[in-house]
């Protein structure tokens with residue numbers, strides 16, 4: 001990942017008076033700290049402080065756990081350093097702002113975007129916030145994240161979204177990552193159109209977000225594939241027209257049967273393992289689009305021996321979160337109701353239990369878990 005910034009926890013002393021150590025209950029807080037593959041702890045650590053005038057420190061009100069955090073815990077993203085606080089989603093209250101933050105002030109309620117963006121560099125100007133030269137996806141990855149009592153948000157003006165009074169803040173947590181991810185990487189890149197037959201492989205929160213937002217475009221058939229019967233059942237209530245458990249059924253045969261041997265117009269990969277990407281390659285119809293969302297830790301075989309002549313496109317994307325303002329309106333107006341994805345609620349200090357629940361989603365019948373401060 002090229003867009004790496006350092007997270008030296010050293011306040012910049014020469015900056016104006018807002019550059020002071022966060023006040024509140026001392027200089028310590030509790031957070032979920034990554035200690036290498038398979039190891040994590042909810043422990044005391046230093047509370048973040050403003051490092052740049054463009055920073056804000058946010059007190060977390062609600063956060064959650066992403067499939068990507070599970071990839072980090074599995075060791076799929078070895079660039080994550082030991083000692084890193086994980087988490088890239090949440091809503092909170094601004095605790096302090098740097099001197100050049102103009103959109104927000106102490107006390108404002110905000111959605112934290114999983115992608116940090118300066119709004120000024122070439123990539124940001126192109127709407128590719130994910131590759132911001134000074135940011136991108138860094139939160140809970142290259143810098144400390146949101147599974148904590150407080151988090152430092154660089155480029156606060158462009159990386160936070162104001163929450164109007166009276167909003168359902170739980171529902172808005174889904175705007176940090178899963179809704180823009182499912183929509184941008186899956187639905188937009190997959191070019192879903194009215195009347196299409198689409199397949200969504202993976203019925204986790206991200207696959208479900210693709211399922212919800214694909215329906216803006218009224219595809220005729222939405223086939224959802226997973227190995228978790230509970231998640232598949234939920235997918236049906238969210239608009240899936242067909243569900244397939246690929247552990248107990250031959251998904252390729254079933255999809256080919258459903259599409260008269262043609263394959264699907266769009267195949268959205270929302271798992272992040274070789275088997276599910278290869279399933280997308282096997283079910284894509286001529287002229288179709290494979291839209292990869294999953295974070296992959298291992299190589300995948302590209303079957304050009306069958307795909308070279310099929311006029312397909314394959315896209316990859318790190319979510320840009322450029323559609324967050326538009327998705328925000330659809331959530332506020334209840335055109336989509338992502339709150340229904342929440343199955344479990346915990347207190348922030350029950351983080352380890354929440355990870356355990358999300359990791360054993362099939363057994364626990366879990367989708368999105370919410371942790372509340």
Ligand SMILES: NC(=O)c1ccc[n+]([C@@H]2O[C@H](COP(=O)([O-])OP(=O)(O)OC[C@H]3O[C@@H](n4cnc5c(N)ncnc54)[C@H](O)[C@@H]3O)[C@@H](O)[C@H]2O)c1
Nearest residue numbers: 067068202204205206226227270271272293294295318319
């Ligand atoms: N591209 C991006 O910007 C971006 C952003 C956020 C998340 N992601 C990625 O999206 C993916 C999904 O995230 P999530 O939070 O929904 O994760 P999740 O772990 O909750 O969901 C994954 C789902 O895949 C299913 N699954 C696992 N192996 C399978 C198989 N062989 N066949 C069929 N289904 C299988 C699981 O049962 C589960 O329901 C992850 O890889 C995550 O890292 C990517």
Ligand SMILES: [Zn+2]
Nearest residue numbers: 066067068177
């Ligand atoms: Zn995520």
Ligand SMILES: [Zn+2]
Nearest residue numbers: 118121124132
């Ligand atoms: Zn930028």
